[in-house]
Amino acid sequence: MFQLAPNHQDDIVRTAKIRFTFDGESFLAHEGETLAAALMRAKLLHIRDAPGDESPRGVFCCMGLCQECVVQVDGKTIESCRLSVSPDLHVTSLRRQLDT
Numbered sequence: 245m246f247q248l249a250p251n252h253q254d255d256i257v258r259t260a261k262i263r264f265t266f267d268g269e270s271f272l273a274h275e276g277e278t279l280a281a282a283l284m285r286a287k288l289l290h291i292r293d294a295p296g297d298e299s300p301r302g303v304f305c306c307m308g309l310c311q312e313c314v315v316q317v318d319g320k321t322i323e324s325c326r327l328s329v330s331p332d333l334h335v336t337s338l339r340r341q342l343d344t
């Protein structure tokens with residue numbers, strides 16, 4: 245016989261919600277959350293296109309190694325899994341054709 249682990253979902257203390265934009269669209273994140281986590285929670289998985297065949301790419305390793313989640317902030321390329329969301333953060337994807 246097995247026993248389900250207790251659900252501690254209600255015990256999680258969340259930080260304040262803040263807004264950021266991704267390709268001009270507004271999203272909510274919790275202060276201090278990584279951009280990759282906020283985008284995944286918003287079900288936005290297509291972050292960039294592969295340089296060769298332009299296939300969709302997104303978060304993979306979540307620790308800054310694979311470069312699959314890179315975005316542009318203030319003209320600089322940075323891994324979204326290593327970037328904490330801050331108020332007034334404006335992010336641009338590296339997608340060639342934006343999903344509509």
Ligand code: FES
Pocket residue numbers: 280302303304305306307308309310311312313314323324325326
């Ligand atoms: S998911 Fe691999 S570098 Fe961000």
